[in-house]
Amino acid sequence: MADSPYTRVYHSIVDDPKFATVYDDDRRLATWLRLLIVAEQAYPASANIPTGTNRAAVAALVAAGLIDLGAGPRYRIHGLAVERGRRSEAARQSANARWLQSERNANAMRTHSERIASPNATAMLDETRLDETSRDKGIQGVEVDTRARDRRPVDLVS
Numbered sequence: 001m002a003d004s005p006y007t008r009v010y011h012s013i014v015d016d017p018k019f020a021t022v023y024d025d026d027r028r029l030a031t032w033l034r035l036l037i038v039a040e041q042a043y044p045a046s047a048n049i050p051t052g053t054n055r056a057a058v059a060a061l062v063a064a065g066l067i068d069l070g071a072g073p074r075y076r077i078h079g080l081a082v083e084r085g086r087r088s089e090a091a092r093q094s095a096n097a098r099w100l101q102s103e104r105n106a107n108a109m110r111t112h113s114e115r116i117a118s119p120n121a122t123a124m125l126d127e128t129r130l131d132e133t134s135r136d137k138g139i140q141g142v143e144v145d146t147r148a149r150d151r152r153p154v155d156l157v158s
Contacts, residue, residue: 031057
């Protein structure tokens with residue numbers, strides 16, 4: 001299952017020798033992109049080739065070395081595991097840096113209780129009582145004329 005709702009396609013495919021017979025052919029490029037999206041969703045498992053996928057385009061992708069066919073209707077995208085590993089490592093390093101920073105600054109994210117412990121802090125406001133709804137009060141507590149909502153509209157056309 002994908003951990004994010006998008007799939008990355010790099011500009012470098014324009015000049016990549018593996019894409020020489022794919023990039024300029026709309027059917028092959030669209031097939032590769034569709035297979036990439038499905039493979040991202042299925043990762044780390046092998047993906048199933050969607051029904052209706054053009055067989056000639058799939059054969060061209062196999063010949064170009066962009067996908068490997070598995071048993072039955074399954075396939076894998078070349079380089080997907082490496083790309084996912086790169087993203088995972090970058091995320092791990094980012095998380096480590098964040099937690100290292102927070103250890104250096106223990107008060108970086110103080111709780112509400114810690115913030116109101118100082119003499120100049122104010123406590124959180126109480127919730128609105130159930131008998132005082134926004135319908136009964138106007139902006140900043142100004143009373144609203146409740147009779148206005150009971151009036152019928154006036155027909156201005158004579």
